[in-house]
Amino acid sequence: GQQVMQIPQYQHVQEGEDFTTYCNSSTTLSNIQWYKQRPGGHPVFLIQLVKSGEVKKQKRLTFQFGEAKKNSSLHITATQTTDVGTYFCAGPVTSYDKVIFGPGTSLSVIP
């Protein structure tokens, strides 16, 4: 079945350093979604990418969707303590299929 993997599992950075997490799917995805979950909270939607090769930015966050629509990345420039949490990628094979989540990357930011 469809599998979604993420690396790294954990990342500890000094405040101000950059951070990147990578997402890989075993199958081509219809879209890729990114979520952030703060400790003790629920996942919150960040962004969705649909097109092959698409790049989107949200302030210090840059999201990319691979050309083959099987991988994606999230890059945070100059991390802040507010970036702490677990970042999940997720995606369906088709627009009407179930959405499978990756295991997440847990980010710690040291002040």
Added chain:
Amino acid sequence: NAGVTQTPKFQVLKTGQSMTLQCAQDMNHNSMYWYRQDPGMGLRLIYYSASEGTTDKGEVPNGYNVSRLNKREFSLRLESAAPSQTSVYFCASSQAAYEQYFGPGTRLTVT
């Protein structure tokens, strides 16, 4: 506009007891999902419903049943709770397989 609501927020069960977790959304979404999240783990799909009247198994359906009561409500039932079902349960909804909105979660402990 409450988004996705879940009840109860916390629950303690004894092994063998049954219970139903309730979820409702007011965003007129077609798709609804039930996930479980174990400590330090990602989100694992239990069941999902692509539309009213349909339900499908996810990655970890054993020990659970679901009912899509109407477009708004999607309940998860544990017929005979086991300690392995101790987890945080999240309900989510979306329009097709696009961005998902999560409820606050139910923290379930089975002793």
